[in-house]
Amino acid sequence: AQTVTQSQPEMSVQEAETVTLSCTYDTSESDYYLFWYKQPPSRQMILVIRQEAYKQQNATENRFSVNFQKAAKSFSLKISDSQLGDAAMYFCAYRSSYSGAGSYQLTFGKGTKLSVIP
């Protein structure tokens, strides 16, 4: 079974600065998808960015980028020019790319609470 580990329960960043959230995972599969979700106090789970394991290029979405190290099974999220609205819980998640039973579910890490200091 796959596991996802987020070793930083809480992080803080000064507004306009850059912060990196860590995520490692364990899998025996060679093809899979990785995601970062944001959950603000409103409880809504918002998909921030995703990475396909077969792609070597790191995904980027505006101020959000990832550092995907497949061999090290590491998938960190970098937030540049942090804004007050970035304050939230951030969850790293894994999904198998195979189509067998149970492969569609997401496995989540425990989350990192990000605070943004004005």
Next chain:
Amino acid sequence: SAVISQKPSRDICQRGTSLTIQCQVDSQVTMMFWYRQQPGQSLTLIATANQGSEATYESGFVIDKFPISRPNLTFSTLTVSNMSPEDSSIYLCSVPRTGPFSFGYTFGSGTRLTVV
């Protein structure tokens, strides 16, 4: 991508009673997922609901406690039965995305359940 309307957004219930949570999707989807998020914790998959078949439950979750209905491709309900304070959680439904960020998932806004 799909838009999910989840109701109720929150409720406070007496122990021993049941609560039914509804998710309405604005497009047809084959699979729908139900998650539980206990206070301060991550999301745990309860079950996968496919239209026209019985829901598939994850280890630790049983149909008698969390019955699920999936009458059509746009709607599903999750019932939390015979509630106890340990059932106090956020419950979320989710469907696969299409288009950009496909292979990801869209979530409902969640139901915050408090059992007293």
